[in-house]
Amino acid sequence: MSEDQAVSIDDRLKLVTEGEFAGWSTWHSDAFEQRAGPFYERHDADGRGIAAFRAEPRHMNGGGFMHGGCLMTFADSAIFTFARDALAGDHAVTVNLSGDFLDSARVGELIEATGEVTRAGGKTIFVRGIATADGRPVLSFTAIIKKVGKRD
Amino acid sequence: MSEDQAVSIDDRLKLVTEGEFAGWSTWHSDAFEQRAGPFYERHDADGRGIAAFRAEPRHMNGGGFMHGGCLMTFADSAIFTFARDALAGDHAVTVNLSGDFLDSARVGELIEATGEVTRAGGKTIFVRGIATADGRPVLSFTAIIKKVGKRD
Amino acid sequence: MSEDQAVSIDDRLKLVTEGEFAGWSTWHSDAFEQRAGPFYERHDADGRGIAAFRAEPRHMNGGGFMHGGCLMTFADSAIFTFARDALAGDHAVTVNLSGDFLDSARVGELIEATGEVTRAGGKTIFVRGIATADGRPVLSFTAIIKKVGKRD
Amino acid sequence: MSEDQAVSIDDRLKLVTEGEFAGWSTWHSDAFEQRAGPFYERHDADGRGIAAFRAEPRHMNGGGFMHGGCLMTFADSAIFTFARDALAGDHAVTVNLSGDFLDSARVGELIEATGEVTRAGGKTIFVRGIATADGRPVLSFTAIIKKVGKRD
Numbered sequence: 001m002s003e004d005q006a007v008s009i010d011d012r013l014k015l016v017t018e019g020e021f022a023g024w025s026t027w028h029s030d031a032f033e034q035r036a037g038p039f040y041e042r043h044d045a046d047g048r049g050i051a052a053f054r055a056e057p058r059h060m061n062g063g064g065f066m067h068g069g070c071l072m073t074f075a076d077s078a079i080f081t082f083a084r085d086a087l088a089g090d091h092a093v094t095v096n097l098s099g100d101f102l103d104s105a106r107v108g109e110l111i112e113a114t115g116e117v118t119r120a121g122g123k124t125i126f127v128r129g130i131a132t133a134d135g136r137p138v139l140s141f142t143a144i145i146k147k148v149g150k151r152d
Numbered sequence: 153m154s155e156d157q158a159v160s161i162d163d164r165l166k167l168v169t170e171g172e173f174a175g176w177s178t179w180h181s182d183a184f185e186q187r188a189g190p191f192y193e194r195h196d197a198d199g200r201g202i203a204a205f206r207a208e209p210r211h212m213n214g215g216g217f218m219h220g221g222c223l224m225t226f227a228d229s230a231i232f233t234f235a236r237d238a239l240a241g242d243h244a245v246t247v248n249l250s251g252d253f254l255d256s257a258r259v260g261e262l263i264e265a266t267g268e269v270t271r272a273g274g275k276t277i278f279v280r281g282i283a284t285a286d287g288r289p290v291l292s293f294t295a296i297i298k299k300v301g302k303r304d
Numbered sequence: 305m306s307e308d309q310a311v312s313i314d315d316r317l318k319l320v321t322e323g324e325f326a327g328w329s330t331w332h333s334d335a336f337e338q339r340a341g342p343f344y345e346r347h348d349a350d351g352r353g354i355a356a357f358r359a360e361p362r363h364m365n366g367g368g369f370m371h372g373g374c375l376m377t378f379a380d381s382a383i384f385t386f387a388r389d390a391l392a393g394d395h396a397v398t399v400n401l402s403g404d405f406l407d408s409a410r411v412g413e414l415i416e417a418t419g420e421v422t423r424a425g426g427k428t429i430f431v432r433g434i435a436t437a438d439g440r441p442v443l444s445f446t447a448i449i450k451k452v453g454k455r456d
Numbered sequence: 457m458s459e460d461q462a463v464s465i466d467d468r469l470k471l472v473t474e475g476e477f478a479g480w481s482t483w484h485s486d487a488f489e490q491r492a493g494p495f496y497e498r499h500d501a502d503g504r505g506i507a508a509f510r511a512e513p514r515h516m517n518g519g520g521f522m523h524g525g526c527l528m529t530f531a532d533s534a535i536f537t538f539a540r541d542a543l544a545g546d547h548a549v550t551v552n553l554s555g556d557f558l559d560s561a562r563v564g565e566l567i568e569a570t571g572e573v574t575r576a577g578g579k580t581i582f583v584r585g586i587a588t589a590d591g592r593p594v595l596s597f598t599a600i601i602k603k604v605g606k607r608d
Contacts, residue, residue, distance in 0.1 A: 012214060027214070029213075029214035030212075030213040030214045030219060031209055031210050031211070031212050031213070031219075032188075032210060032211050032212060032213060032218075032219035032221060032222045033213065033219055033221065035187060035188075035210060036184075036187075036188065036219075036221060036225075057183055058183050058184060058187060059183070059184050060182075060183050060184060061181075061182040061183070061184060061185060062164060062179070062181035062182045063243075066184075067182060067183075067184035067185055067188075067225065067228070068224075068225075068228040068246045068249060069184060069185065069188060069221065069224055069225025069226075069227075069228045069229070070184045070225070072220075072221055072224035072225065072228065072249065073188075073219065073220075073221025073222070073224065073225060074221075075221075076219070076220040076221045076224065077221070091215075093253065093256075094220045094253050095252070095253055095551075095580065095600065096250070096251065096252050096253070096404075096552050096600060097220060097224065097250070097251050097253070098248070098249070098250035098251070098402055098446070098554065099248065099249050099250070100247070100248050100422065100423075100430045100446055100448060101245065101246050101247055101248070101249070102422055102423035102430055103423060103425070104245075118404065118406055118434065118441055118444040119404075119406035119407060119441055119444075121407070124551065124602070126404045126406055126444055128432065128444055128446075130422065137422055137423055140422040140423075140430055140432055140446060142402070142404055142432075142444060142446055144404060144551065144552060144600065146580070247399075247428065247448065248400050248448060248556075250402065250554055250598065252574065252575075252582045252598055252600060254574055254575035254582055255575060255577070270556065270558055270586065270593055270596040271556075271558035271559060271593055271596075273559070276399065276450070278556045278558055278596055280584065280596055280598075282574065289574055289575055292574040292575075292582055292584055292598060294554065294556055294584075294596060294598055296399065296400060296448065296556060298428070316518060331518070333517075333518035334516075334517045334518045334523060335513055335514050335515070335516050335517070335523075336492075336514060336515050336516060336517060336522075336523035336525060336526045337517065337523055337525065339491060339492075339514060340488075340491075340492065340523075340525060340529075361487055362487050362488060362491060363487070363488050364486075364487050364488060365485075365486045365487065365488060365489060366468060366483070366485035366486045367547075370488075371486060371487075371488035371489055371492075371529065371532070372528075372529075372532040372550045372553060373488060373489065373492060373525065373528055373529025373530070373531075373532045373533070374488045374529070376524075376525055376528035376529065376532065376553065377492075377523065377524075377525025377526070377528065377529060378525075379525075380523070380524040380525045380528065381525070395519075397557065397560075398524045398557050399556070399557055400554070400555065400556050400557065401524060401528065401554070401555050401557070402552070402553070402554035402555070403552065403553050403554070404551070404552050405549065405550050405551055405552065405553070408549075
C-alpha cells in the first residue's frame with residue numbers, strides 16, 4: 001500500500017521558495033515520488049487542494065507521451081492532497097486507485113490535478129479527481145484511502 | 153495515454169545477459185519506466201508473460217513501503233507483457249488501469265506480476281493480473297488496452 | 305455489454321405525463337432496466353443530463369438498504385443520459401463501469417444521478433458521475449462507453 | 457452499500473430441490489436480487505464458490521443482450537459467494553465494484569461466475585472473478601468488501 005503523503009502538519013512537507021512552484025509545498029521523504037516528480041501541492045482558502053508538476057522528458061515513455069505510471073503516481077500523491085482535511089493528521093494507505101486515460105500529455109506541459117473527497121466517514125475516505133495537461137483533461141481517477149491510525 | 157511497451161519484435165527490447173535477471177528482457181526506451189524500474193519480462197513456452205524486478209529503497213515511500221505509483225507503473229508495463237501475442241506488433245495505449253492494493257511490499261523483495269488477457273477482440277484488449285512480493289499478493293489489477301495501429 | 309439507452313431521438317424514449325416524474329422521460333425497451341427501475345431522465349437547457357427514481361422496497365436488499373446492483377444498474381443507465389450529446393445518435397456499449405459505494409440508500413429516498421463526459425474523442429467516451437439519496441452521495445462511478453455505429 | 461449475501465449459515469439461504477439448479481442454494485431475502493435473478497450458488501469440496509443463473513428475456517436490454525446492470529448485480533452477489541469463508545459469518549458491505557464488459561450474453565445462455573479472494577486481512581476483503589455465458593467470458597470484475605460486524 002502507498003503511505004500517506006498528506007499529513008497537514010509534517011516536517012517532511014517543505015515550502016518551495018523559488019522557481020515555477022515558489023509558494024507551493026513538496027514532500028522530502030518519498031524516495032519513489034521524489035524521483036518520479038517531484039510533485040507540488042497547495043491548498044486554497046477553502047482548504048481545496050491542488051497538485052501540479054511540469055512535464056519533462058524523464059516523465060515520458062518510448063512514444064514521447066507521458067507514461068501512464070507517471071500519471072498514476074501523480075494521482076496517488078494528489079489524492080492525499082485532496083484528503084488532507086479528512087485525514088486530520090492520520091496515517092493512511094491507498095486501498096484502490098483507478099484511472100481512465102483520457103488523452104496524452106507531452107513534454108513542457110503543466111500537469112495539474114484537482115479533486116474532491118466524495119465521502120469521508122469512519123476510516124474510509126473516497127476521492128475522485130481529474131488531471132489536466134495545460135488545461136486539457138488527461139486522467140480521470142478515483143481512489144479509496146484507509147486511515148491506519150495516528151502518526152508517531 | 154501510456155504507449156505500448158510490448159511489441160513482440162522490437163529492437164528496444166534488450167536481452168539481459170548478467171545479474172539476477174539474466175535471460176530476461178528489458179526495455180531501453182521508456183524514460184519514465186527505466187528510471188522507475190527497470191522492469192524485466194520473459195514469456196514461457198506457452199507465450200504466457202511474467203514481469204519482475206527487485207524492490208530497492210528508491211521504490212519506497214516515506215513509510216518504508218513500496219509506493220503505490222511504483223506498483224501501478226510496474227502494472228502498466230506488465231499488462232503489455234501479458235498482451236504481447238494479442239497485440240501482434242500493434243501499437244497500443246492504456247485506456248483504463250485499476251489497482252487494488254492488497255498488501256505492502258518491502259525493500260529486497262522480488263516483485264513479480266503474472267496475468268492474462270481476459271478478452272482480445274478487435275482493437276480492445278482486456279487484461280488482469282496479480283503482482284506479488286516474495287510470492288505474497290500485493291496488487292490485483294485490471295486494464296483495458298486499445299490498439300492504435302501498426303508501428304512504423 | 306450493455307446497449308445504448310441514450311439515443312436522443314428514439315421512439316422508445318417516452319415522455320412521462322403524470323406523477324412525481326411528470327415532464328421526465330423513461331425508456332420502454334429495456335426489459336431488465338424497466339423491471340429494475342423504471343428510471344427517469346431529463347436534460348437541462350445546457351444539455352446536461354440528470355437521471356432519477358424513487359427508492360422502493362423492491363430496490364432493497366436483505367438488510368433494508370438499496371442493493372448495490374440496483375445502484376449500478378441505475379448508473380449504467382445514467383451514463384448514457386450524460387453522454388447523449390457525445391453519442392449523437394450512435395449505438396454504444398459499456399466497456400467498463402466502476403462504482404464506489406459511499407453510503408446506503410433507503411426506501412422512500414429520491415435517488416438522483418448527475419455527471420459529465422470527461423472525454424469524448426473518436427469512438428470512446430469517458431464518463432463520471434455521482435448518485436445521491438435525498439441529496440446525500442451514495443455512489444461515485446466512472447464508465448467507459450464505446451460507440452459501435454449508427455442505429456438502423 | 458450492498459448487504460452481505462454470503463453468510464455461510466443463514467436461514468435465508470434455501471436449498472433448491474428441483475429444476476436446473478437442484479442442489480444449488482438461493483437467497484430468499486434480497487428483494488432486488490430475487491427480482492433480478494434469482495441467482496444460484498454452491499461451493500465445492502475446497503470451499504470454492506460458484507454462482508449461476510439462466511439468461512432470460514427479462515435480463516436483456518433493448519438490443520437483445522444482457523443488461524450491464526444485470527451482470528453487475530450478479531457480480532455483486534457472487535463476490536459474497538466467493539468470500540463466504542473469509543467472511544466467517546460476518547455482516548459485510550460492498551465498498552467498490554468494478555466490471556470490464558468483455559462480451560455480450562444472450563437469452564438462453566448459462567451465466568456462471570467463478571472467482572477468488574485475492575486478500576482477506578482484517579475487515580477488508582478483496583475479490584476478483586469472471587462471469588461467463590455458456591463458457592464464454594462476458595464480465596471480468598473486482599470488488600472490495602468491508603466487514604461491518606457480526607450478525608444479530
